[in-house]
Amino acid sequence: MTEKRDSSAPHGRDDPFWNSVASFGLDDIFVLPEWISELKGDKATSTTGGEGGGILEELAALISRVGDCRACRLCEERNTIVFGGGNPSAGIVFIGEAPGANEDIQGEPFVGRAGKLLDKILAAIGLDRNSVYITNIVKCRPPGNRTPSRNEVAACWWILEEQIRIMKPGVIVTLGAPSSRTMTGSSDGIGKLRSSIHRYGDIPVIPTYHPAALLRTEALKRPVWEDMKMLRKLLDELGLPGNGKN
Numbered sequence: 001m002t003e004k005r006d007s008s009a010p011h012g013r014d015d016p017f018w019n020s021v022a023s024f025g026l027d028d029i030f031v032l033p034e035w036i037s038e039l040k041g042d043k044a045t046s047t048t049g050g051e052g053g054g055i056l057e058e059l060a061a062l063i064s065r066v067g068d069c070r071a072c073r074l075c076e077e078r079n080t081i082v083f084g085g086g087n088p089s090a091g092i093v094f095i096g097e098a099p100g101a102n103e104d105i106q107g108e109p110f111v112g113r114a115g116k117l118l119d120k121i122l123a124a125i126g127l128d129r130n131s132v133y134i135t136n137i138v139k140c141r142p143p144g145n146r147t148p149s150r151n152e153v154a155a156c157w158w159i160l161e162e163q164i165r166i167m168k169p170g171v172i173v174t175l176g177a178p179s180s181r182t183m184t185g186s187s188d189g190i191g192k193l194r195s196s197i198h199r200y201g202d203i204p205v206i207p208t209y210h211p212a213a214l215l216r217t218e219a220l221k222r223p224v225w226e227d228m229k230m231l232r233k234l235l236d237e238l239g240l241p242g243n244g245k246n
């Protein structure tokens with residue numbers, strides 16, 4: 001593989017996303033740096049409120065910048081761009097894979113069966129939709145709920161990157177392999193990534209199984225519970241939720 005990330009990585013040498021892309025085994029660049037820059041609307045950043053803008057205002061400005069995004073082919077069949085839901089000031093961000101059929105219609109993440117299970121998992125550690133923000137690694141539904149491709153993840157990355165920059169969470173929880181790999185920069189499977197705390201910049205990242213996997217495989221409930229206990233402990237140490245920003 002020809003590794004080109006040093007000179008062309010849009011997010012810099014140590015960026016977990018780019019490391020993760022490199023670890024996929026790509027031998028070519030599929031998103032040009034200037035394209036990312038254009039997608040991010042770098043020139044327009046100053047119009048988002050900057051220092052003085054609140055989280056909600058900045059997120060609203062981000063949504064405007066995304067507009068009717070046509071950056072990848074997922075735009076062809078989607079009904080709604082599903083940005084995320086919950087409390088953007090909570091300090092805790094859960095990141096899933098992609099909207100499914102229900103989410104695509106309703107415009108909210110995790111509203112189907114996996115979402116109902118996620119609600120129960122949150123409740124088990126004293127959280128709910130108002131004490132976390134939930135989003136996905138890609139914002140549009142892949143046809144047939146297939147796993148998003150590398151190109152689709154790459155095309156959508158800047159939106160999540162901006163969401164995290166705006167919300168500045170104290171903790172990130174990744175649900176399933178695509179978001180766990182992207183946020184940790186590792187190509188390991190979720191079975192290996194889970195049960196330890198990784199980092200995205202200086203933000204702790206806790207990977208765990210996707211709730212949809214639990215619906216298929218009951219035996220995964222135990223490891224997810226272990227991961228959630230680890231999350232609860234970390235939240236308590238950090239004084240979250242209710243970290244003073246919300």
Ligand code: URA
Pocket residue numbers: 096097098099100103108109110111112114115136212
């Ligand atoms: N699965 C996900 O990963 N995200 C959703 O929003 C719904 C189901």
